[in-house]
Amino acid sequence: MERLAIVGVGLIGGSLALALRRAGYCHEVVGAGRDRASLQRALDMGVIDRFELDVCSAVRGADVVVLATPVGVIESVCRSMRGCLGDTSILTDVGSVKAAVVQAVEAGLGRLPTHFVPGHPIAGRERAGVEAAEADLYQGRRVILTPLPEGDVTAALAVKRMWEAAGAQVENMPVAHHDEVLAATSHLPHLLAYTLVSSLSRLDEQEEIFRYAAGGFRDFTRIASSDPVMWRDICLHNRDDIVAMLRHFRGDLDILEKAIAGADGDRLLTLFQRAKQTRDRFCG
Amino acid sequence: MERLAIVGVGLIGGSLALALRRAGYCHEVVGAGRDRASLQRALDMGVIDRFELDVCSAVRGADVVVLATPVGVIESVCRSMRGCLGDTSILTDVGSVKAAVVQAVEAGLGRLPTHFVPGHPIAGRERAGVEAAEADLYQGRRVILTPLPEGDVTAALAVKRMWEAAGAQVENMPVAHHDEVLAATSHLPHLLAYTLVSSLSRLDEQEEIFRYAAGGFRDFTRIASSDPVMWRDICLHNRDDIVAMLRHFRGDLDILEKAIAGADGDRLLTLFQRAKQTRDRFCG
Incomplete structure (x- = not known):
């Protein structure tokens, strides 16, 4: 070239x-x-x-x-x-x-x-x-x-x-498939990390909360330090796929909340075991 | 001793x-x-x-x-x-x-x-x-x-x-304060990571999705490899604080979803900037 x-x-x-x-x-x-x-x-x-x-x-x-x-x-x-x-x-x-x-x-x-x-x-x-x-x-x-x-x-x-x-x-x-896959693997995790940090920063005890955040929290929120302009653009330009993924995720979060509120230990254990197996299998 | x-x-x-x-x-x-x-x-x-x-x-x-x-x-x-x-x-x-x-x-x-x-x-x-x-x-x-x-x-x-x-x-x-702070800094992030992995594992393209997951995703979901029994017990034993934090978080996720669906770029940028500043300040 x-x-x-x-x-x-x-x-x-x-x-x-x-x-x-x-x-x-x-x-x-x-x-x-x-x-x-x-x-x-x-x-x-x-x-x-x-x-x-x-x-x-x-x-x-x-x-x-x-x-x-x-x-x-x-x-x-x-x-x-x-x-x-x-x-x-x-x-x-x-x-x-x-x-x-x-x-x-x-x-x-x-x-x-x-x-x-x-x-x-x-x-x-x-x-x-x-x-x-x-x-x-x-x-x-x-x-x-x-x-x-x-x-x-x-x-x-x-x-x-x-x-x-x-x-x-x-x-x-294909173009459409890319946007769908990335909404799941990249866009959703970034949005969760941004929302988590922003959510915690609104709590009264924020100084203290971040003080007690351990290594897991640092790893988890690392992507919340990404470029805000880039992520605004991604949200604006992959809206439909991102909103669909957010809803899919929120449905699962609702199920989790019900299991916790209802003290459904079996359901929680199954859910955590399946997630751990999946994560260990693909990223282990 | x-x-x-x-x-x-x-x-x-x-x-x-x-x-x-x-x-x-x-x-x-x-x-x-x-x-x-x-x-x-x-x-x-x-x-x-x-x-x-x-x-x-x-x-x-x-x-x-x-x-x-x-x-x-x-x-x-x-x-x-x-x-x-x-x-x-x-x-x-x-x-x-x-x-x-x-x-x-x-x-x-x-x-x-x-x-x-x-x-x-x-x-x-x-x-x-x-x-x-x-x-x-x-x-x-x-x-x-x-x-x-x-x-x-x-x-x-x-x-x-x-x-x-x-x-x-x-x-x-104090005991009660510990449980509240940890619900925010530790329990909520773990539950989000577990739910994300579990949510993605239910998608049709799961093999492909995890294949394209990059470094950020690995960091983000590392805590989803934690011990399921321990996390079931934590959920069952800090129920009220965890459910309260999940609801607080979900409120913020709803606001984010509305901003994306409504193509509200300014709101998204503010949200991401604030999260990045907070994260860089506390964990940078």
């Missing part, structure tokens, strides 16, 4: 650039964004070779363009790229939701390019920004691609190879 | 014994329990000096007796100790709930000994049993004692010193 353009050089985009540079996968990495100071840091850190504040200049002539901005600004970013993105340039993204990104790209560009391959690396951390970027972030992690039925097959293959060069394992699934 | 008796030599009781032996805090540790094979392992591991299957023989002549069984059997264990527990023997426990333990001790012994000091080490791990015991488990961890108003002050001091010798920081609080 000659030239890679990364729009939004934060943790995710920056780590991809570092990994691909280390692998010798591309000759030039151009960063684009609105925050000059942050792009300058990326340049100083050796994440990118140069940067442009004008997204149009950044994507012109790029072999691959990676959209790594918050999902909420993808439509406007794509609007700025109209007329500059080459017909054979491969376009991909890293958004945590896929149906909304496909819509945003189509709305922004006025068409859905055949060389557009939606993607989602299942990796991240609580710290955000290019300062947190590292070449190893994707090592052994999964990346889900959701190639569109009408999309170009070679473009999908190129994006797959790119992520593999960054150390990831790549798998494909 | 001459002789320490530990009733229930599992992770918690076994780790306390190891820590106190290493500190040279007591001359003899007697283990008691119902499972000969497990007590034999404790002996082989050097956790205890000898064991008794009869709890009465184990506690006779002990300076300190630590109840480290599941909370659900404390009443029957105490019944077996009637007439054997010396008047000056200090009795303490390690249960995750305190009001129910006080009740169980009183019901079992037929009276509340003045030398009884309820306690709760805020430490643990997913693996249970004496095999998981280690001398460092309490190093730097908090232990909450809930001395009773009518209790002996020197007994409370002795239990405090014992935990400090095991490396812990000891703090006192």
